Amino acid sequence: MTATSTHDVAVVGAGVVGVCCALTLQAAGHRVTIYDPEPPGEATSFGNAGIIANGSITPYSSPDLWRAIPAMLLDPMSPLSLRWRHFPRAAPWIAQFLAAGLPKSFERITREMAPLVGAAVQAHDDLMRAHRVDPALVRSTGYLMAYRSAQKFATTSLVRKSLADHNVRFEVLDADELRQLEPGLARDFVTALYIPDGGSVVESVALTRAYADAFQGLGGQIKPHAVERIELGPDGPKGVVTDGQVLAADRVVVAAGAWSAPLARQLGSKVRLEAKRGYHINVPWSDGVVLNRPVVVGEGQYTLAPMRDGVRITGGVEIGGLDLPPDYRRIRRLLPHARASLPGLGESIDREWMGHRPALADSKPVIGPSPHHHGVVYAFGHGHLGLTLSAVTGRLISEIIAGQQPSIPIDPYRIDRF
Numbered sequence: 001m002t003a004t005s006t007h008d009v010a011v012v013g014a015g016v017v018g019v020c021c022a023l024t025l026q027a028a029g030h031r032v033t034i035y036d037p038e039p040p041g042e043a044t045s046f047g048n049a050g051i052i053a054n055g056s057i058t059p060y061s062s063p064d065l066w067r068a069i070p071a072m073l074l075d076p077m078s079p080l081s082l083r084w085r086h087f088p089r090a091a092p093w094i095a096q097f098l099a100a101g102l103p104k105s106f107e108r109i110t111r112e113m114a115p116l117v118g119a120a121v122q123a124h125d126d127l128m129r130a131h132r133v134d135p136a137l138v139r140s141t142g143y144l145m146a147y148r149s150a151q152k153f154a155t156t157s158l159v160r161k162s163l164a165d166h167n168v169r170f171e172v173l174d175a176d177e178l179r180q181l182e183p184g185l186a187r188d189f190v191t192a193l194y195i196p197d198g199g200s201v202v203e204s205v206a207l208t209r210a211y212a213d214a215f216q217g218l219g220g221q222i223k224p225h226a227v228e229r230i231e232l233g234p235d236g237p238k239g240v241v242t243d244g245q246v247l248a249a250d251r252v253v254v255a256a257g258a259w260s261a262p263l264a265r266q267l268g269s270k271v272r273l274e275a276k277r278g279y280h281i282n283v284p285w286s287d288g289v290v291l292n293r294p295v296v297v298g299e300g301q302y303t304l305a306p307m308r309d310g311v312r313i314t315g316g317v318e319i320g321g322l323d324l325p326p327d328y329r330r331i332r333r334l335l336p337h338a339r340a341s342l343p344g345l346g347e348s349i350d351r352e353w354m355g356h357r358p359a360l361a362d363s364k365p366v367i368g369p370s371p372h373h374h375g376v377v378y379a380f381g382h383g384h385l386g387l388t389l390s391a392v393t394g395r396l397i398s399e400i401i402a403g404q405q406p407s408i409p410i411d412p413y414r415i416d417r418f
């Protein structure tokens with residue numbers, strides 16, 4: 001890269017997505033500053049299930065969901081809940097979300113997500129190798145969806161068909177095969193869907209921190225300020241405004257997760273971004289508990305994720321916006337179920353956590369340039385897949401800022417697609 005094609009880049013947001021963008025850009029020769037009042041990875045990126053989910057190519061809205069939703073909203077154990085006070089604001093997003101599950105949209109979105117998700121594992125591998133990030137932070141053990149009934153497993157037929165159509169490797173395991181991989185699981189699981197090429201992190205925030213350390217090691221700056229707005233000149237950004245001051249930048253990457261919509265709106269792009277709130281509880285390891293990889297328990301739609309500090313039980317999608325306080329009752333109710341799935345798991349919870357998945361209704365992120373302002377680029381809305389897609393998003397954003405043809409077509413992820 002020549003000196004004239006480098007830029008002063010401001011990255012808004014130090015979640016896993018912003019940090020991956022910043023690291024890739026800094027390594028490409030730009031002068032990059034991340035702005036975030038929080039330390040790297042402390043928001044939504046802190047508490048996820050840690051899966052680099054190369055099998056998650058289908059949208060979260062599906063043809064079956066329509067029928068299931070009314071019962072789910074009434075069931076206190078279901079993985080879906082709605083904070084009714086937030087309903088009037090969320091209603092248009094919910095309508096778009098349901099439409100995304102119609103068979104034609106489902107197929108199209110799957111087709112559009114497959115190349116992005118398919119590049120995710122390799123992109124992390126490349127980024128980690130390039131910056132000598134400790135390879136032990138990511139396990140290459142794949143992940144499982146385990147089922148207690150063949151009937152429930154049958155509901156994955158559309159997902160399995162989509163995986164097969166897009167050449168994502170998977171195996172259907174019987175009870176014995178599952179036991180060989182996960183001897184610590186309860187004996188009443190009868191089958192599982194195994195995605196062997198996925199990865200998982202040993203602690204979600206540790207990978208973001210490692211990428212942030214590499215970024216700073218290359219001379220990248222992290223400033224603990226919230227960006228109020230982006231200052232524009234005739235040729236694009238002049239800088240970002242924090243505490244009333246303009247801090248110079250000629251390129252801006254908006255990667256503020258679930259908080260990105262107001263910044264996009266200031267820049268002329270109205271985007272419906274919902275916070276799909278999700279929870280975890282952490283149960284410290286106890287002797288004899290064995291969990292080698294993340295296991296999604298199909299019947300309960302919760303995940304048992306092995307982390308350094310314990311078994312993280314993640315679950316739930318709560319449509320509740322950014323401002324309402326967390327309601328931990330539902331995730332707490334999962335503990336006895338988790339203990340039945342993983343015998344020997346302790347009874348004490350040492351952390352309760354909630355995060356805001358930044359979600360567009362069609363389950364696709366926004367990755368691409370602003371249609372209104374040259375030099376502004378968006379990288380947000382990764383929903384359930386921000387960890388998975390962070391490294392590949394960083395690569396795409398770096399290509400866009402360099403004026404190169406993106407290595408994956410980005411038209412499906414443009415901000416004005418609705």
Ligand SMILES: Cc1cc2nc3c(=O)[nH]c(=O)nc-3n(C[C@H](O)[C@H](O)[C@H](O)COP(=O)(O)OP(=O)(O)OC[C@H]3O[C@@H](n4cnc5c(N)ncnc54)[C@H](O)[C@@H]3O)c2cc1C
Pocket residue numbers: 012013014015016017018035036037038041042043044045046047048049050051052053225226227228255256257258259260277278279280314315354355356357358380381382383384385386387388389
């Ligand atoms: C329970 C749960 C389980 C999950 N499991 C998985 C999983 O297994 N695999 C997977 O891939 N994904 C998973 N996810 C999703 C994943 O965690 C998110 O998609 C991802 O963390 C989003 O990253 P982000 O960088 O976009 O946002 P965040 O991590 O939320 O970071 C956004 C940052 O922007 C900052 N910010 C906001 N406004 C401003 C501003 N004006 N100026 C400066 N900074 C600002 C915030 O302080 C924050 O630090 C899960 C999510 C949840 C909730």
